Amino acid sequence: MTRAFDVVVVGGGIAGASLAYFLAERGVTDVLLLERESQPGSHATGRSAAVLAELDPISTLQELKVGSAGFLRRPPPGFAETPLLEPSGIMILLREPFWSALRQLAPLIEQAGTRLALLSPADAAARVPVLLAERFDGAVLLPEDGHIDVHALLWGYLRQARRRGVEQRLGVEVRGVRVEHGRATAVVTADGEIAARWVVNAAGAWAGAVAALAGAAPIPLVPHRRTIVVFDVRLDARAWPMVASDADQLYFAPESGGLKLSPMDEEPMQACDPQADDVAVARALERLARLAPALVPHALRRRWAGLRTFAPDRVPVVGEDPRVRGFFWLAGQGGCGIETSPLMGQIAADLLVDGRTERFDARRLAPERFATA
Ligand SMILES: Cc1cc2nc3c(=O)[nH]c(=O)nc-3n(C[C@H](O)[C@H](O)[C@H](O)COP(=O)(O)OP(=O)(O)OC[C@H]3O[C@@H](n4cnc5c(N)ncnc54)[C@H](O)[C@@H]3O)c2cc1C
Structure with missing residues (x-):
């Protein structure tokens, strides 16, 4: 077993990257981000239409978009060298x-x-x-909405997180999740096990597969x-x-x-x-x-x-798994994972650090909503 981390994030798309960034912002830097591909953002994140459109028939998504737009319009100084949003309409x-x-x-x-x-x-x-x-x-x-520079956003999250001490390993696939007494304690890779207090499932289309490795709630993503x-x-x-x-x-x-x-x-x-x-x-x-x-x-x-x-209700799934303690979902972003990543990353970081958030009614995102009796 290599050294233990506070948080191991599985997936180096926009979800995992934004969480790594906002954890580091909150002073949590004992974080390891694992990505199976040789480049971050190779899957959904690198293939999107790259749009911020703050009009959504699903009110939860509408609020997540509006709550994220400020970051995209005015990112913190030094976050990226170019504007993140071109308000092309x-x-x-x-x-x-x-x-x-x-x-x-x-x-x-x-x-x-x-x-x-x-x-x-x-x-x-x-x-x-x-x-x-x-x-x-x-x-x-x-x-005021328009085209997001996804490359600048993704690399802004990753670079700033790395600068604060978050470790990122590419080409590393999580093949198992060790669960002891109902709690996730480590991820299994080809190079061995990596212990973690929290295992975060930010695996995009593979989130269901990663959840199955842990025996987590079978949320039909x-x-x-x-x-x-x-x-x-x-x-x-x-x-x-x-x-x-x-x-x-x-x-x-x-x-x-x-x-x-x-x-x-x-x-x-x-x-x-x-x-x-x-x-x-x-x-x-x-x-x-x-x-x-x-x-x-x-x-x-x-x-x-x-x-x-x-997810069946087309709302993201964010929060600790109801079955496996220490296993945390950040998945199901559907068609708006880029434009909602600033607020989603902050909500997830709050929940991991404090167990609660003041930014949003996190019950609307909680995996419990799919728990069956
Ligand atoms: C055509 C298209 C248009 C879109 N348009 C928009 C848009 O205009 N605006 C918007 O906001 N969103 C849009 N989206 C949605 C957006 O792209 C996604 O919601 C977002 O990228 C999801 O990010 P993610 O990090 O969850 O997933 P991903 O980017 O897929 O990242 C998940 C990562 O996890 C890694 N992974 C999986 N399993 C493992 C494992 N076992 N071990 C290690 N790593 C693993 C994968 O390799 C992958 O890199 C669009 C999507 C598509 C496909």
């Missing part, structure tokens, strides 16, 4: 009855901290001139594939906001001189290294032809896919 196209519902809710949403503007179809089409205005009844613009493609456009799209339409089941945004587009596919699957879904892309391009025909590409420049991992 998010424009969400709506049809009835959702447009009327959103108009009614708009004052409440603003009161809760999200700046927004309601646009007529003509106003929306003036901002993104390729849109066919008859395809939607109105749009909501989030002018399901990875879902999502595809993104990048293509060239003949127009200058650099100043456009991201455009999202649930009715057309797609979103697109400027990306390195062209556009990135997602068919918003949600294919449930086992944890894996997923490939882009070409059929979903082809169908999305048919839908794009109805919403913005001038954008339909002849060729794709790049395509990739990643896994968004959801």
Whole structure:
């Protein structure tokens, strides 16, 4: 057995990295972060659409996003060399009855901290001139939201944590979790066991597998594939906001001189290294032809896919396992693990250090909500 740590974090994506950072901020540096791949952020974190959009039908997610946005807009001095957030705007196209519902809710949403503007179809089409205005009844613009520099955010967390003494080991897979008298006491790797007071499950799509190693509560987390493609456009799209339409089941945004587009596919699957879904892309391009025909590409420049991992209620799972003491969940971030990482990392750090948090009603995230009698 090598030396013991206060906290061993399993997973070097945005979840594990943000926790390592906020633990170090709280003075807890006897922390080891283990990542199986040779690079941190190789899975969901490195494959996201990189968006902050503070509008979510699930109130818990909405609050986590709003509570995280301040950090993304104004990170602590020295955290990163470049801005974390480019407020390029998010424009969400709506049809009835959702447009009327959103108009009614708009004052409440603003009161809760999200700046927004309601646009007529003509106003929306003036901002993104390729849109066919008859395809939607109105749009909501989030002018202060936009593109997150995920690389800068991830490496900001990791570098600052390391500077304060957190140890990070890449290429190390956790293959077992030792549990004694109902308490997790160590992780098992190819190089032996590493003792820990806390074992944190930040394993993304593999969180269910890591939980099974510990005999923890069987929370049904399901990875879902999502595809993104990048293509060239003949127009200058650099100043456009991201455009999202649930009715057309797609979103697109400027990306390195062209556009990135997602068919918003949600294919449930086992944890894996997923490939882009070409059929979903082809169908999305048919839908794009109805919403913005001038954008339909002849060729794709790049395509990739990643896994968004959801609990049944699509709310993250954060807290100590109800069965195995010392085993802590930080999983199920679904489609918003990047934009919520500042507040989620702080909540998790508070719970590990103090057993409670003043920042959020942590019961809404607790793994107990899935405990069966
Ligand atoms: C296409 C797509 C678009 C998205 N768009 C957005 C967006 O716009 N905004 C947003 O906020 N979020 C978005 N998301 C969601 C976001 O990417 C995820 O919620 C977030 O990255 C999850 O982070 P994570 O650290 O939990 O998981 P991951 O990044 O997957 O990290 C988990 C890590 O654990 C490691 N691991 C697993 N098992 C072990 C083990 N046994 N031992 C050691 N290491 C292990 C893995 O190698 C992996 O690196 C998107 C996701 C996808 C796929």
